[in-house]
Structure formats: C-alpha cells, structure tokens
Amino acid sequence: PTVLLVVGIQEIHVDQEMISKISAAGQLMQCSASLDVLLLVDGSYSIGKGSFERSKLFAGKLCDALDIHPDRVRVGMVQFSSTPHLEFPLDSYLTKQEVKERIKRIVFRGGSTETSRALKYILRKGFPGGRNSTVPEVLIIISDGKSQGSTTMPAMQMKERHITVFAVGIKFPRWEELHVLASEPTEQHVLFAGNADDAANGLYSTLTGSVCSATAPGCKVESHPCERRTLETVKELAGNYVCWKGSKQPNAVRPSLCPFYSWKRVLIKHPSRCFRTVCPDPCDSQPCQNEGTCVPEGLDKYHCLCPVGYGGDIHCAPKLSLKCSVDLLFLMDSSAGVTLEGFLRYKAFLKRFLQAVMGRDSPLNVGVAQYDNNVRIPIEVGQHKDTFGLMKSIDALNFSGGGTLTGRALQYIAQHGFRSTPVFADAQDDLPHVVVLLTDSKSQDLVADAAKYARDQDLFLIGVGSSFMRAELTKVTGNPKQTIVYSDPQDLFNRIPELQRKICSVDNPEG
Structure with missing residues (x-):
C-alpha cells in the first residue's frame, strides 16, 4: 500500500483512497457538546518562531472541528516557556471566528521548555474562565515534547482529575514524552500537527466515543497501522587515534589508542496505531x-x-436528443490529407455525438462511410439497433490514407448510401436522408457537380471541417447555414449541439 507522508514524521499505512477519505472527514467533522477546551501551546526557543506560527495555524484549524458556542464548546489558550502565560480564558471569545482571530494575534514569547511548570499552573488554577468541571475538560498540549524537567507526576495528576489530555507533536517531537503526557489509550490521544486535517480527524475520532455527538450515519472509527518518527542526536564511535597517557613512573608518558566520537542526527521510528473516522x-x-x-x-x-x-440531469444523462426522425449517414474523410490524428479525432467526435443524442432505447438509423480514392460503407444505415454495437463498429474503423476524392464519394453515397430494407413488405421508408461530411482536407476532384447531384437525390448535406474548409464545405452543402467549422481540435467537440440542431433542421433548411 501507499503511505501518507506528513513531512516524514508521521506515516499512516493506508492506500490513497483512504488518505482522501480521512482528510475529507477531518475537514467536515464538528464536535458538538458542552465541552471546555484549553490549548496549552509551547512557545519555547526549542520550538522556534517558525514552528510556533505553525502551532497557531494548527490551533486555528482545530477550532474548525469544534462547535464553538457559549452553551457548547468553549476554547481558551495558555502559552508556556519558562513560565506559563494566559493568552485568553475560556469565557472571553464565544464564537469560532473570534477565537481564530485572537489566536492569530498571539506573539511568540521564547524561553526554556518548562512543561511541568505549565501543567502545575493548570492544576493549581484550573481551566481559566471554565465551567468548574461541570462539563468535560479537554487539555490539548502542542509541543515538541522536549521538557527540561520531568512531566510524569503532573501528567498523572491531570489524569486523576479526569482531564482528557491530547499531546500534539510539532516540529521533530520527542514522542516518548508526549505519550507520558497523553491520556490512555495513548495511541488515540497523541497526534501530529504537521497535517491539520488528519489531526482534527484524530481528535474528533477519540472524542466521539466519549463527549461529542455521534458520528454521521455510515461513518465509523477505524484503526490503521502508523509510524511516528523523531529526530535525535546520537553519539557514534567514529574510530581511534593515537594519544599519549600519563604513566605511574615519574616524568613519563606512554602512547595509547583513544576513541574518537562523532554526533549525528537520526530519525528514530515509533510504530503505533492511528484511529481515524472515515465516511462513505x-x-x-x-x-x-x-x-x-x-x-x-x-x-x-x-x-x-x-x-x-x-448534463440532461445531475448524473450526466444526454442533454441532447434527436427530436427528429431521420436516416443519418456520416461520411468520414480517411485520406492522407486528414492524417491519422485527424481521422482518430473524427472517430472520437462521432462516438461522443452519438452517445450524446442517442438514448439507450432510441431506434438507430445511423450509418458510417469512409472515403479516400475509393468509398466504403462499413456500417450500413440502420445496421445496428443498439448503441453498444454501433460504438464497437466505430472503434473497428481503420485509417486508410490515399487521395481525397470528395466528389466521387458524394456521388457514390447518393447512389448507394441509403439502400432501404423495410421490415414489412408494405412499409415505406420515407424518412429524410441526411449526410454529414467530416473532412479537413481539400478535395482533389470537383465537388460542386457531385454535391448538386446528391442534393437532387433529396440528400440533406451538412459539412463539418476546420475554418479553412469553409468555402468548399459551402459548395458541398449549397447553403452556408448547413456548414459547421471549428477553430481548433478541441472546438470540434463544442460543435455537438450545433450539429444536432442542423440535422433536425432538415424539414426547415432555411431556419
């Protein structure tokens, strides 16, 4: 499986589809309950100003996952370094926008990382502006976990007070300490701020089981293998060198081998489980x-x-339809002049057009002819009674190359293109005959007389080609209103609605 890489510090071992679902759910979930949330943000020099700004950004994103309201979720913030500093109590800002704007204005203070002192401050003062334990209390610590004193005892006292503690790593966190700070089970209460949507999902997934409203229908919390990493400086033996050491004998030294050490930074891996909400x-x-x-x-x-x-409906049903009954023959130029690329483009256009105008149950009176020096009718008009079979036959058409004898092709189609085979002996095939010429190459024979002959046989001619073919196509159709030109290859596909209208104008060619 692929993995979700978050700055190389946290990996969730799932496939790409699951990554998208976790991220999408993280953006949409909202914890709605009576809840006091206190953010305890590390503002020490080990974090640095850049990572502190990322912590603020994460805190703002986290607010999006909380239904902040005077009667539901309230949020406050304490910044800590050498000493804790109350940025704002829980009863100061009572809307999501106010809290997020206040977080943006917080300034980095700097100092040593006295996490233990910050925890003792909260144990002594309680949640500033909180509702005095009448609602669940959640403490979210955002830190690199590099405290300059032991946090074990105050972390234990937090849990004894039934305060739910989330430890969120920032920068290159020391995961062992974050696990000491977090509530049990620690896998569900340790997160990484490098991906806000993922962390918001993790926070919501854990709180759903206790205080938040139930997940949306069909959504569920799933456990995934994940791996967290931290950057540590380790001492490594690089070798030995000759050194001189003192001797018991007076005024004497002796040679010896002394170890030589180097220091290097390595990523230490911490296998874990990550719990995330996914929704259908x-x-x-x-x-x-x-x-x-x-x-x-x-x-x-x-x-x-x-x-x-x-776009006929929200599910992309055909929005066009042939609201007219016609016998329709497409005459495709397959000569060297249109090139293989042009021929394949016409095939794609033909398929797209037919898919757009033909319903699954529509009667199909469609045929396809190709021409170069010669003319062939690989798909007779009315040969296929279903769209699938017609599409397969169009796929099977091959490029031939050769000369561009459009005049000969028109004369041949006028004589052989619509040989009707009625189902019943007394049936009359009196549908209009429409020919759509697809060409992008000047004819090497005369087209005017052949086109007039075709029109005299009651064929309704429509010409489709690039803009430099306009004059010749108008000679073929005998009416500029039956000529369709496109400016570039992609523009050809934009002409589908126009072609549909022109085919159905057969009873009113001047319209």
Missing part, C-alpha cells in the same frame, strides 16, 4: 454516467462534471 464517499457508487467526473461535496452530496453534450 458519495462518489463510491459512481453515480455519474457517460464518463462524467464525480466531485464530492461533504459527506452526502456530490455534483457531476459532464462531458460536452451531456
């Missing part, structure tokens, strides 16, 4: 049809980004 993704059921892209919006909503020609 609204896109898991793949609700978007026709190659639409599903974009989740929260836990239970989504929208579809639909290809051109789709």
